[in-house]
Amino acid sequence: MTLFHRAALTATTAALTPLFAAAAFAQDAAPEAAAPPPGLDQQINEIFASSTGWFVSLIFADLPFVGFPWIVGWLVVAALVFTIYFGFIQIRAFWHAIQLVKGDYSDPKDAGEVSHFQALATALSGTVGLGNIAGVAVAVGIGGPGATFWMILAGIFGMATKFTECTLGVKYRKTNPDGSVSGGPMYYMKKGFAERGIAGGSFMAILFCIFTLGGSLGGGNMFQANQAHAQIVNVTGGAGSFLDGRGWITGLVLAAIVFLVIVGGIKSIAKVTEKVVPFMGILYVGTALIILAANYHMIGWAIGQIFAGAFTGLGVAGGMIGALIQGFRRAAFSNEAGVGSAAIAHSAVRTNEPTTEGVVSLLEPFIDTVVICTMTALVIVISGVLVVDPATGLYVLDGGRIATEGGVTGVELTSAAFATGLSWFPYVLAVAVILFAFSTMISWSYYGLKAWTYLVGEGPMRELVFKLIFCFFVVIGAAAQLGAVIDFSDAMLFAMAVVNIIALYLLMPIVKAEAGSYFARLKSGEIKRFKGSHAAPAE
Amino acid sequence: MPDMTILVGLDGTEQGDKVLKFAKSLVAPGEGSKIIVCYVIEWSPFAFQSAEENEKRHARREEELSTADTKLVGPVVAALKAEGIAAEGIVKHGHAAEVLEAVATDKGASQIVIGRTTARSVREHVFGSVSVRLASSAPIPVTIVP
Numbered sequence: 315m316t317l318f319h320r321a322a323l324t325a326t327t328a329a330l331t332p333l334f335a336a337a338a339f340a341q342d343a344a345p346e347a348a349a350p351p352p353g354l355d356q357q358i359n360e361i362f363a364s365s366t367g368w369f370v371s372l373i374f375a376d377l378p379f380v381g382f383p384w385i386v387g388w389l390v391v392a393a394l395v396f397t398i399y400f401g402f403i404q405i406r407a408f409w410h411a412i413q414l415v416k417g418d419y420s421d422p423k424d425a426g427e428v429s430h431f432q433a434l435a436t437a438l439s440g441t442v443g444l445g446n447i448a449g450v451a452v453a454v455g456i457g458g459p460g461a462t463f464w465m466i467l468a469g470i471f472g473m474a475t476k477f478t479e480c481t482l483g484v485k486y487r488k489t490n491p492d493g494s495v496s497g498g499p500m501y502y503m504k505k506g507f508a509e510r511g512i513a514g515g516s517f518m519a520i521l522f523c524i525f526t527l528g529g530s531l532g533g534g535n536m537f538q539a540n541q542a543h544a545q546i547v548n549v550t551g552g553a554g555s556f557l558d559g560r561g562w563i564t565g566l567v568l569a570a571i572v573f574l575v576i577v578g579g580i581k582s583i584a585k586v587t588e589k590v591v592p593f594m595g596i597l598y599v600g601t602a603l604i605i606l607a608a609n610y611h612m613i614g615w616a617i618g619q620i621f622a623g624a625f626t627g628l629g630v631a632g633g634m635i636g637a638l639i640q641g642f643r644r645a646a647f648s649n650e651a652g653v654g655s656a657a658i659a660h661s662a663v664r665t666n667e668p669t670t671e672g673v674v675s676l677l678e679p680f681i682d683t684v685v686i687c688t689m690t691a692l693v694i695v696i697s698g699v700l701v702v703d704p705a706t707g708l709y710v711l712d713g714g715r716i717a718t719e720g721g722v723t724g725v726e727l728t729s730a731a732f733a734t735g736l737s738w739f740p741y742v743l744a745v746a747v748i749l750f751a752f753s754t755m756i757s758w759s760y761y762g763l764k765a766w767t768y769l770v771g772e773g774p775m776r777e778l779v780f781k782l783i784f785c786f787f788v789v790i791g792a793a794a795q796l797g798a799v800i801d802f803s804d805a806m807l808f809a810m811a812v813v814n815i816i817a818l819y820l821l822m823p824i825v826k827a828e829a830g831s832y833f834a835r836l837k838s839g840e841i842k843r844f845k846g847s848h849a850a851p852a853e
Numbered sequence: 854m855p856d857m858t859i860l861v862g863l864d865g866t867e868q869g870d871k872v873l874k875f876a877k878s879l880v881a882p883g884e885g886s887k888i889i890v891c892y893v894i895e896w897s898p899f900a901f902q903s904a905e906e907n908e909k910r911h912a913r914r915e916e917e918l919s920t921a922d923t924k925l926v927g928p929v930v931a932a933l934k935a936e937g938i939a940a941e942g943i944v945k946h947g948h949a950a951e952v953l954e955a956v957a958t959d960k961g962a963s964q965i966v967i968g969r970t971t972a973r974s975v976r977e978h979v980f981g982s983v984s985v986r987l988a989s990s991a992p993i994p995v996t997i998v999p
Contacts, residue, residue, distance in 0.1 A: 428907045494912055591901075662910065
């Protein structure tokens with residue numbers, strides 16, 4: 315099956331569309347078959363597939379014997395290493411992270427600057443998205459409820475990775491002559507390596523930026539546009555929709571809106587998105603909680619299923635290992651810990667203490683994976699949309715995945731699960747998916763732009779060139795079925811993690827020294843608390 | 854008349870003239886009394902912003918403070934001083950009622966004078982306008998000039 319086939323089906327049969335996060339794309343797709351239409355799309359597809367297939371295969375290659383993509387292992391092992399190296403910072407500093415976000419340690423003199431909350435919310439809007447809604451459904455649909463356990467565990471470990479990269483992002487950010495700030499892995503690679511006397515920092519920074527450009531245009535753009543179009547087709551009548559097969563219309567409209575925001579500086583659209591997306595996130599979690607509350611008597615059973623599934627498999631394909639692979643993949647792909655994108659987003663905060671933003675950023679995988687993804691998983695498990703054999707208590711399998719009520723998967727499975735509690739929710743979900751896709755595109759346009767300006771230099775014309783390229787790729791993403799192009803871009807995004815995590819390993823002693831100094835001063839009272847000062851210093 | 858420190862909250866509207874006129878009636882030129890003119894740029898650390906806005910926030914903040922000072926607060930303070938009234942200008946970001954209350958406490962003001970405001974945002978409709986909130990929570994007398 316070519317990658318093209320999958321994308322073709324995605325654009326035409328939304329009901330079976332597996333959706334993934336900005337960082338969780340092609341590799342989770344279900345096997346599909348469809349005849350690719352000939353034409354320019356196919357030619358581009360074939361050129362890309364033949365010239366870049368080796369790169370995609372390399373990034374997503376399975377480890378021998380376990381059928382586990384090495385890139386997922388790379389992310390999970392790194393998260394484990396950082397967790398141990400920083401002495402379970404995600405647990406020790408969790409409450410302090412909340413205090414920082416609340417503004418307890420924010421100097422009132424800095425009012426009007428970017429707060430910890432704002433940096434966190436901006437970073438979250440780039441990561442919370444399709445993966446939390448649909449990607450989890452794919453994971454639970456294949457790995458069973460037990461995948462949730464491994465997903466949560468990997469999410470908790472991923473918090474330490476975020477802490478490491480975001481501390482470095484703030485420490486080595488660059489303040490531009492106009493007072494604006496630029497930060498991210500490319501800056502800590504260049505400056506941090508030089509500081510430690512390690513060669514190759516500039517080269518790695520360039521490599522990281524090239525991968526970021528690919529990830530920005532692919533997973534952060536084309537994939538999102540493609541999935542937004544699929545959702546629009548779905549809610550406007552599916553195969554009978556006027557827009558079915560006319561992705562270019564959706565693409566042009568989306569590109570026009572993106573153009574207005576990133577080129578035209580139409581802040582009103584960005585403002586609406588900024589306000590609506592968090593609202594949608596809260597509404598999503600709130601609805602999940604309502605459904606869980608209504609089925610409170612089943613929560614204990616569901617948790618039992620999650621634990622039982624984590625170690626026995628409950629009959630899912632691959633048993634315990636199958637559940638583990640799905641859970642780890644979902645966490646790694648969803649919260650982007652280690653990819654480096656968060657380090658770009660978090661570096662704009664106003665603080666003299668890089669550790670504070672590192673601490674705040676560890677809430678990101680917690681909210682994204684431990685809270686939101688788990689909500690999705692719990693609702694799916696409790697709703698009963700996964701078919702269980704009453705005789706054995708094991709899940710019924712259907713072609714490698716768990717059979718579902720109505721045979722649905724991906725976002726449709728999540729939608730069906732929520733509909734068992736609130737029949738109108740699928741409509742809200744459809745809007746949420748489109749908005750999440752849009753906000754992810756806006757976030758990634760920024761990440762791509764930072765990589766671009768790092769490579770070609772700052773300047774309005776240079777920035778405009780990238781922004782126009784970005785808008786052009788929105789149309790391509792929605793209109794064409796360029797599976798290989800999208801796969802290549804996804805591989806680029808995970809290649810970011812390869813380069814970034816090497817840098818994190820090399821620079822983690824700097825983070826340790828920084829954090830050690832910060833927490834010592836926090837404990838001694840040297841770091842002042844501006845709100846609730848009678849409370850004991852945290853850590 | 855005892856020495857007083859009057860905190861005047863300006864909101865950039867024409868009502869500012871009436872507020873100032875009333876504040877001036879409370880102090881006598883040449884005496885120890887003082888008028889503090891405060892302008893609050895509405896801002897919340899919990900508002901959502903895009904990554905690009907975050908990147909430029911520091912520069913934008915400096916610009917906002919400078920503009921408010923040169924265009925609004927500075928000229929008012931200069932005019933008061935020209936009339937022989939001791940005056941000081943303050944520009945801050947935050948929620949108007951909270952900032953005015955904090956400044957009043959910090960500067961030991963004996964009275965706050967503000968113009969009557971109506972609820973303009975959802976937040977103000979829920980929690981009350983600046984004048985209503987200030988009148989209900991300030992630890993010192995508040996005069997609301999209609």
